[in-house]
Amino acid sequence: MRLYLALLHYPVYNKHQRRIASAITTFDLHDISRLAKTYGVKRFFVITPLEDQQGLVERVIRHWTFGYGATYNPFRKEAFELVAISPSLESCAKSILDLEGERPLLIATDAAKQSGRPMSYAEASEVVTSERVVALLFGTAWGLDKEVYSHADYILDPVDSGSGYNHLSVRSAAAIILDRLAGGYPKG
């Protein structure tokens, strides 16, 4: 498995469907890095073009990998060692290409069903657990800008429990999606 996660803080929508750069939520870093470690993800990219927000992520990573946090909770250290910062999706894809020698297949997630290039969980699980390099893209705030979807190779079906309520946190969506796609895969 050569799976990567990317959490985008730009370009995303705000409540009024305007394009923004969202603020970092430190709970996202903790929860999603621990998920990444649990499911054998190779790296978890936190994408933001804002330098002060990159600085915040750096400080959190440092605290848990080198600072007091690393001795206080070594399990958190293992998780935060997977976190990387990237200024854009393009730059993140380039980092993965450099690491793997192969362009990642970009699978974007969305809480709503889209019409173009849909991918089922069965199809996505097959690709994710193959030797193919895959990056799963998650949005913050009110979701990924349409520009991101236009760059994605596929758009994963919504989590869709059948209740008609599709307003999970990105942390919950990432947990469910990783379990569905990589939960049955034997990890190193």
Place this chain on the structure above:
Amino acid sequence: MRLYLALLHYPVYNKHQRRIASAITTFDLHDISRLAKTYGVKRFFVITPLEDQQGLVERVIRHWTFGYGATYNPFRKEAFELVAISPSLESCAKSILDLEGERPLLIATDAAKQSGRPMSYAEASEVVTSERVVALLFGTAWGLDKEVYSHADYILDPVDSGSGYNHLSVRSAAAIILDRLAGGYPKG
């Protein structure tokens, strides 16, 4: 489906295996109430004996169900309407008995495998999606006190991705467990 969730802040362990009452994490309330709404859970009980912590939960519920939050984000209102506060597991079980006319089957969760009364995901899913009244118990801090397990009817197998790393947040564990147990059940 007659499924209930309970998030226990007492009795749980701290890092040094001492019994404590843990502090409320407001992200737990947001993430788990939204999960509850998504998966057709009937009520999400937040259990704490500490009055100031009960007061905090009440204020958060009020903000999102009657205050500014209710108009700012009506989806959050729908989720928070499922949240109830209870001082103890015993009292929570009594509330469910009063609501359902039937004692709930208590299924406790744990990040580690226990030896007594284990329950697989297939077994638990069958019970959860039946007409049986079920309460799933989740712990905070360093996990549920052994006293809670002694009161539980069953102990659900750990999430166990096979990576050997079992340090998910309770928010992530709840997401994965609900999707595994109630994800295929037609809601609404």
